[in-house]
Amino acid sequence: MSYITFIRDNARWIGAGFLLTFLSTTGQTIFIGVSAGHVRTEYGLSNGGWGAVYMVGTLGSALTLSYLGQIIDRWTARKVVIFVLFMLALAATLMSLSAHIVTLILAIYLLRLFGQGMATHTAYTATARWFSAQRGKALSLVVVGHNVGDAVYANTFVWLALAIGWRNGWLVAASLLVVMIPLLATLTSVSRAPRSSDPVPRIVDARDWTRAEVLRDPLFYLTLLGYMAPGFIATVAMFHQVYLIELRGWSMEVFASAFVVWAVVNSTFTLISGHLIDRFSGLALLPFVLIPLGCAALLLGLASAPWVPFAFMALIGMANGLSTTLFGAVWPEIYGLKHLGSIRALLVAWGVFATALGPGLTGYLIDIGVPYPGQLIAMGLYCFAASLVLAYVSVRARARALEQNPAATAP
Secondary structure, eight states: OOHHHHHHHTHHHHHHHHHHHHHGGGGSHHHHGGGHHHHHHHHTOOHHHHHHHHHHHHHHHHHHHHHHGGGGGTSOHHHHHHHHHHHHHHHHHHHHHOOSHHHHHHHHHHHIIIIIIIIHHHHHHHHHHHOSTTHHHHHHHHHHHHHHIIIIIHHHHHHHHHHHOHHHHHHHHHHHHHHHHHHHHHHTTSOOOOOTTSOOOSSOOOOOOOHHHHHTOHHHHHHHHHHHHHHHHHHHHHHTHHHHHHHHTOOHHHHHHTHHHHHHHHHHHHHHHHHHHHHHOHHHHGGGTTHHHHHHHHHHHHOOSTTHHHHHHHHHHHHHHHHHHHHHHHHHHHHOSTTHHHHHHHHHHHHHHHHHHHHHHHHHHHHTTOOHHHHHHHHHHHHHHHHHHHHHHHHHHHHHHHHHOGGGOOO
């Protein structure tokens, strides 16, 4: 079935997931980072100080998310969507009106909790439940919402901030979120059930693990070593982009133009990964997911030529396209669907924790004199080491699934 036919037949659910990931951009680092210069100036913060504020707010959101994210196992998708978008709009409003460091931290906390955290968590969990045989394809289309959000929504915010001021730009973002609530509520008012016309699943999900069982599973923690890397490294690169540009002697205009490469490659590899997941399974692809990310970090740490931003954006786009779709699809293959919301809440919390740790830790290291390029090289080497760990996880998880259910093997 072609993507066009698939989208036509499932427009309601694909559209809901796409819009959720698109609007989650409001709480993503790439969006918040646009205001970093204004925030540091108005609040008198250094790179390390701003990183600390961001880390505190994001860590708080990670701790909350592990509990709040469980509501998707108990509430309808429609009810969760309305709640999440309302709170995200409130966070954007607070970011606009904040005049004190405490309210700034609260705004960051809410933006990260309901933007990067709950909006993304809701989109991925609902999509994974709505689709089985074509889960990879469905998730890849939903993930494209992130790419469009970064390319269109974030760039529009840049121009709005220049035209009407950064605080007014945040008010416009809040208004957009409020306007979108009725549309998302309508799209998610009907849950998708398997159809007789759906293809026969090629990949059978694992038995349904409880959250308590997952927390006792060693493979869960080994997988986290790889799962946290994309958020940590990509967040660091985007959060400190102004510092890196100054360090390398690049122009802001050239670096910003490289985001077009990132958007195109990201979207392309998102769709490719969806096809590959449906064909081979997420577990089969798991050992390879961090390779492009490792290459991207090494390149950024070792080279300073004018072409580097474009090559880096191509590699990070490839890495993001692969990792976002794969880590959205692989968990049912390991832990089943019944408690997926509670399990993914843990995962997303750890992912948010990684994005919190990155800016704070690297900002502190920069302030005490540890070279930023050296930090990037270390991140690249970590990705290659973690790939070996994920290879072990892939082999062990597939063998375990086969032991529990002989039908759970992928072709």
